[in-house]
Amino acid sequence: MTGTLLAQAQARGTTLDYVIIIAYFVGILGFGTFFGRTTRTTRDFFFGGQRFSWWLIGFSMVATGVGSYSFIKYSQKGFEYGMSSSMTYMNDWFFVPFFMFGWLPIIYFARVRSIPEYFQRRFDGRSRLMAVIILLTYLIAYIGYNIYTLGVAAHAVLGVNLYTAMVVITVATTIYVAVGGQTAVIFTDLAQGAMLLLAGGVLLLLGLDHLGMDGGIVAGLRSWWTSLDLPARLPFAGFARPEDFNFVGIFWQDGIASSITFLFINQGLIMRFLAAKSVNDGRKCILFNTVFLLPISAVVVSCAGWVGRAMVARGQLDPDTSSTQVFVTVAELVCHPGVFGFVLAALCAALMSTIDTLTNAVAALFVYDIYQPYIKKHAPDRHYLATARWVTLVGSGISLGLGIYFSFKQDLYRTHGEFIAAVTPPLVMSVFLGAFWKRYTPAAAFWSMFLGAALIYASKFFPALVKPIADLHGSEPAQDGTYSYITALFGLLVAGTIGIVISLFTKPKPLHEIAGLWIGSIDLGRRRFKGAEPDFQRGRPIKAAIRVSPDGTTPATPSLTFEEYVAHVSDQETPEQRDRRHELAESGQNPPEYPLVRLGVQDMYRLHVKEGDLLFVGDARRWLGGLRSLHCRAGKSHAEGNVVLMHAEAFRAGTFLPDRPVRVEKFF
Amino acid sequence: MGIPEYWWPYLYQYGVGGVVFVIGLALILGYRSCNLSRREDRFWLGVLVFGFAWYAGIHLLWYLAALYVLPATPTGGPPA
Numbered sequence: 001m002t003g004t005l006l007a008q009a010q011a012r013g014t015t016l017d018y019v020i021i022i023a024y025f026v027g028i029l030g031f032g033t034f035f036g037r038t039t040r041t042t043r044d045f046f047f048g049g050q051r052f053s054w055w056l057i058g059f060s061m062v063a064t065g066v067g068s069y070s071f072i073k074y075s076q077k078g079f080e081y082g083m084s085s086s087m088t089y090m091n092d093w094f095f096v097p098f099f100m101f102g103w104l105p106i107i108y109f110a111r112v113r114s115i116p117e118y119f120q121r122r123f124d125g126r127s128r129l130m131a132v133i134i135l136l137t138y139l140i141a142y143i144g145y146n147i148y149t150l151g152v153a154a155h156a157v158l159g160v161n162l163y164t165a166m167v168v169i170t171v172a173t174t175i176y177v178a179v180g181g182q183t184a185v186i187f188t189d190l191a192q193g194a195m196l197l198l199a200g201g202v203l204l205l206l207g208l209d210h211l212g213m214d215g216g217i218v219a220g221l222r223s224w225w226t227s228l229d230l231p232a233r234l235p236f237a238g239f240a241r242p243e244d245f246n247f248v249g250i251f252w253q254d255g256i257a258s259s260i261t262f263l264f265i266n267q268g269l270i271m272r273f274l275a276a277k278s279v280n281d282g283r284k285c286i287l288f289n290t291v292f293l294l295p296i297s298a299v300v301v302s303c304a305g306w307v308g309r310a311m312v313a314r315g316q317l318d319p320d321t322s323s324t325q326v327f328v329t330v331a332e333l334v335c336h337p338g339v340f341g342f343v344l345a346a347l348c349a350a351l352m353s354t355i356d357t358l359t360n361a362v363a364a365l366f367v368y369d370i371y372q373p374y375i376k377k378h379a380p381d382r383h384y385l386a387t388a389r390w391v392t393l394v395g396s397g398i399s400l401g402l403g404i405y406f407s408f409k410q411d412l413y414r415t416h417g418e419f420i421a422a423v424t425p426p427l428v429m430s431v432f433l434g435a436f437w438k439r440y441t442p443a444a445a446f447w448s449m450f451l452g453a454a455l456i457y458a459s460k461f462f463p464a465l466v467k468p469i470a471d472l473h474g475s476e477p478a479q480d481g482t483y484s485y486i487t488a489l490f491g492l493l494v495a496g497t498i499g500i501v502i503s504l505f506t507k508p509k510p511l512h513e514i515a516g517l518w519i520g521s522i523d524l525g526r527r528r529f530k531g532a533e534p535d536f537q538r539g540r541p542i543k544a545a546i547r548v549s550p551d552g553t554t555p556a557t558p559s560l561t562f563e564e565y566v567a568h569v570s571d572q573e574t575p576e577q578r579d580r581r582h583e584l585a586e587s588g589q590n591p592p593e594y595p596l597v598r599l600g601v602q603d604m605y606r607l608h609v610k611e612g613d614l615l616f617v618g619d620a621r622r623w624l625g626g627l628r629s630l631h632c633r634a635g636k637s638h639a640e641g642n643v644v645l646m647h648a649e650a651f652r653a654g655t656f657l658p659d660r661p662v663r664v665e666k667f668f
Numbered sequence: 669m670g671i672p673e674y675w676w677p678y679l680y681q682y683g684v685g686g687v688v689f690v691i692g693l694a695l696i697l698g699y700r701s702c703n704l705s706r707r708e709d710r711f712w713l714g715v716l717v718f719g720f721a722w723y724a725g726i727h728l729l730w731y732l733a734a735l736y737v738l739p740a741t742p743t744g745g746p747p748a
Contacts, residue, residue, distance in 0.1 A: 083730075090727070093719045094685040097692030100712060101701040226738050233734035235727050236677035247677035255685065283712060291719055295726070436695060520699045536706055 013158065013332075017341030021158075024195075024345035028188050028352070029172050035187035035627070036180010038655045042384045045181030046113065046364045048275035049630075051618070052186060054284035056625030057276050060189035061285070062293050063353035064268065066196055069149050070301045071347050075327035078305025081245055082232025085305060089298035090235070091255030092262075092290050099263045100283050102519045103435055107270065108279045109525035110516045115265050115431065116369040122434045122517045123442035123509075130449055132369040134423045135267060136362065140395060142420075143358050144402030150351040151403065157328050157344055166403055173352050174396040177359045178389045182275055183627075185356045192349035197293075199346030200300025206334040207307030211314065224306070227313035240474035248473045249485025257488040260428045264435075267365060268357035277616055277626050278667060304330040359399070363391040418460065425491030426452030426498075433499050438518050442509060444502035452495030459487060466490045526668070532612050534668045539608030541665045543620055544599070544642040546658075548651045594633040595650030599664065601637040607666045609634045614667035617644060619660055630654030631667065678731060682724050689720055 039045050077085035112118045115135060120128035151166035158165075176184045205217055212220025231238070236247045262269060263286075276282040308326040311317035311333075321329055331343045367388050376383070426449040433440040459465040459482075466483045470476075475486045483490075516525030526534050597617060599609065609615065611634055618629030630653055638645060644662060656662065671679070693716065696702040702709045734740070 090723060091681060091685070093723050094688045095692065096719060097689065097696055097702075097716050100716065101696035101709075102692075105701065222738070226740070228740060230674070230734060230740045233740055234674055235730045235734075236681070239673060239676045239680070248680065251677075251681060251684070255681070256688070280708070283715075287715055287719065291722055519695060519701050522699075522701045536708070538708075 013340055013344065014337040016338045017344065018158075020338060020341030021345050021348065024348065025168075025172055028191060028349070029176055031191055032176025032184035032188040032356075033179045036176060036184030038627075039179070039181045039183055040385075040653075041381050042367065042388060044183060045385055045388050046271055046360065046367075048182040048186055050275060051277045051616075051626040051629045051631070052275050052281075053622070053625040054276060054281040054288060056186060056190060057272055057281070058285040058288040058293060059193045060186045060353075061269070061272060061289050062193035062297055063189040063196055063349060064272065064357045065262075065289075065294070066193075066297050066301055066350045066353075069153070070350055071304070071327050072153065072324060074298075074301040075303075075305035075308070075330075076323040077245065078302035079308045079321075079323045079326040080305075081237055082228055082309060083235060083302070083306065084231075084237040084245075084247075085302040086295075086298035087236055087247065087250055088254045088258075089294045089301075091251060092259045092294060094255065095259045095263060096286060096290060098432075098436070099286060101522075103264055103431075104273060104282050104286075105279050105522045106435055106517060106519070106525065108274060108282065109522065109529040111529070113274075114365055114368045115267055115270065116365065118431065118434070118517070119445070122514055123430075123445040127430070127442060127445045127449070128369065130446065131427065132365060134427060134449075135265070136365055138420050138423075139267070139358050139362050139365070140399055141402055143355055143362070143396075143399035145406055146351060146355050146358075147400055147403035148406045150348070150355070151407075153347060153351065156325075157347070162407065163404065166400060169348070169352060169355070170396055170400045170403075173355050173359065174393060177356050177396075178392040181363075181388070182271060182360055185360050186272070186275060188356060189353045192346075192353045195342075195346045195349045197296060197300055199343045200297075200303060202339060203331060203334070203343055204299065204303040204307070206339070207303060207330060210334040211307065211310055211316070223314065224310040227310040232309065241476065243476050243478050243484070246475065246485070249475060249488075252492075253485040253488035257425060257428065257492060260432060261424055264431045265424075265427055267361035271361060271364060272357070277618075277629065277631070307334070359392055359396055362395045363388045366391045366395070418457070421487070422457040422491075423449070423453045425456060425488060426450075426495035429492060429495040429499055433496070433503075434518065436519050437503075438511065438514065438520060439503055439508050440499065441503045441506040443506040444499045447502050448495045448499035451498050452491065455494050456487065456491045459483075459490060469493070530614055530668065535608070535610070535613055535666075536668060537608045539666050540606050541663055542599075542603045542606055542642065543661050543663055544603065544644045545661055546617075546644050546646050546651065546656055548648050549645045594631050595647060595653065596635040597632040597650065598635045598638050598645040600641040600643060601639065602641050603664070604634065604637050607664065609666050611636060616665045616667050617646075617654065617662050618665075619656065620663045621660075622663070628655045628657065628660075630656075675731070678727055681727070686720070 038049075041049075043049060074085045074088075106112070107118065110118075110121070112121070114132075116128045116132040119131045147166050147170055150169050151162045154160055154165035154169070155162040176188060180187075208217045208220030208224060210220065211223045212218065213223075215223075225233075237245050237250065238247065240246050240248050273282045273285065276285055304327040305323075308317055308321065308330045311330070312319050312321070317329070317333070327347075332340060335343055367384055371387055371391075372384065376387075429452070430440075430445040430449055434445060455465070463477060463482050466487055467477075469490050470483050470486045473486060475483060477483050511521075515521045516528055523534075594614065597615065599607070599615075604610070607615075613634045615632045615634055616629065617632050618624075618626050630650060632646075632650065644664060646656075693702075693713075697704070697713075702713055704710055704713065
């Protein structure tokens with residue numbers, strides 16, 4: 001596809017379009033660095049301080065989910081096959097129960113910071129090492145390929161030099177990610193998500209208006225609908241044909257394998273969910289995203305192809321139009337100057353928002369799974385923060401280099417793709433079985449990854465391995481005899497079977513070692529997270545003023561976040577004390593030190609809060625989405641109503657503003 | 669008379685997908701990760717069932733619209 005686009009490169013658009021695209025880049029850079037300036041700890045850098053509201057995370061995930069090439073790829077499928085191009089966006093609900101009540105509470109309450117860290121705690125060190133190698137190989141090369149495809153798109157659409165486009169995009173993304181980390185990523189992706197939806201909506205309406213001729217949008221809608229034949233109207237493709245776009249293959253590859261991958265092992269997405277202020281907000285986010293935003297996204301990314309198909313039927317578009325070019329062709333045809341620039345800026349937004357998320361994920365994997373455990377164990381948090389920023393710069397440089405290399409050697413990316421296709425199903429199955437089956441053993445996790453990947457890779461050379469499953473579904477092989485989509489089902493079955501069989505013959509980890517890490521022990525995880533017995537009685541949130549007071553906390557509990565506390569005390573403790581503290585923290589047994597706040601006795605009654613309960617204190621302006629907020633622990637009550645007593649350091653950590661009221665909610 | 673082939677994907681998606689979905693519900697209820705004695709968890713269980721019905725409903729309406737709302741042209745658009 002990239003080759004076709006490169007061959008069709010030409011300059012398009014007016015000066016106004018170029019001005020809008022440049023303004024977009026400047027705006028997004030400023031937006032990201034502005035909102036990311038509050039980043040002070042690694043928890044801020046990787047998880048945005050774990051304080052954001054569901055709608056903010058949900059909207060930002062639109063831009064992340066609508067990734068590189070989505071507009072071009074799904075417009076192409078919409079042009080060729082009709083409305084079934086929406087399939088991949090509308091088959092994700094089946095695994096949501098596993099995520100909402102399984103994986104999300106496990107990783108949130110166990111304070112899992114990365115997928116390989118889960119492997120270490122649930123299985124063992126060798127599984128972690130294998131997971132980190134797989135994920136880093138995948139992510140760095142995938143970012144490189146995204147940079148390359150983005151350069152190709154910019155080159156094809158605007159006629160700018162391929163390498164100039166790649167460098168500009170990489171530099172812009174790297175700057176705001178290195179400065180602001182996850183907070184910058186979330187806020188830029190919020191803006192980019194809104195742009196994507198708006199641009200897609202505008203393109204659809206203008207397309208329908210174009211189809212309706214003088215009759216307007218309603219006539220255009222009728223014209224579009226009646227121009228589609230029945231297969232093009234249906235929401236699903238043919239059951240098992242054609243080989244390159246059929247329902248059953250896409251169901252297994254995308255609806256099942258990719259859904260689990262997306263929800264369970266996508267480090268970037270996991271970090272986004274962990275940036276939510278609570279598990280409940282994570283649940284609301286997945287609900288909002290899957291039920292509401294994904295169907296809209298399906299329309300947004302496909303509509304140019306749908307409109308283009310109707311235009312061909314109506315004689316308004318050349319039937320020989322290249323399907324890979326249909327997005328740009330239709331956009332140029334129906335958009336006025338300025339609007340075209342806006343749509344192209346949205347295309348850039350889709351591409352950049354994937355890169356920024358993955359760049360932040362690479363830094364997290366390196367710091368948490370390589371640097372901290374193997375290179376420098378017990379350094380202050382500020383050291384790891386600086387390392388994370390350097391890794392962001394170096395990782396982006398490597399990815400850019402790979403992107404440039406891919407422009408000469410596309411075979412390398414194809415090999416990388418085959419490697420990833422082989423290792424992903426076993427990795428997914430290991431996480432899945434680890435989270436939902438207490439009997440699943442470390443040996444099973446390691447060998448199912450190793451042998452599963454080997455068998456999947458072998459199926460490329462021996463398609464007969466996949467044939468029975470393919471025949472069962474009526475799937476046909478490609479011209480070279482291999483199977484594409486249905487291999488995902490084969491991979492899941494093979495990895496799952498190997499894992500289950502080995503588990504039955506090997507020794508599982510003792511239950512106390514995996515407490516909080518599998519579904520049957522989530523309540524224990526919740527207790528550890530709080531450091532006390534959870535209290536589910538709900539009260540009414542209150543609005544109050546913050547009063548900064550050095551006496552607002554008891555001396556026993558420092559008014560710092562846990563990481564700040566660690567950074568603060570690490571210079572004052574003995575090496576033995578430090579090792580013990582790190583052991584406890586790594587085993588998840590160390591309840592974090594939340595800043596202590598004191599509420600009025602009546603407010604505590606209204607909130608149903610008692611001393612020691614967890615609270616969420618945030619700026620009362622809820623549209624900030626938790627930007628100025630902090631998790632706290634309730635201390636002893638005081639007499640005054642609607643006043644929160646808080647230590648100055650906690651006030652700073654929450655980036656609260658003087659004279660701005662806050663909203664206090666009970667966490668549990 | 670068999671079910672027309674264009675219905676197979678719908679039945680497969682909500683049949684096989686439905687089995688996966690029900691296994692998920694059984695696991696989270698069986699392990700009491702979703703604890704029905706908590707009001708909040710009852711709400712979320714309702715949300716999960718609603719989400720399944722939401723997609724099954726959207727796709728069903730989509731089929732009905734494709735089949736019965738304004739006649740479709742015998743062939744439309746470019747060759748795939």
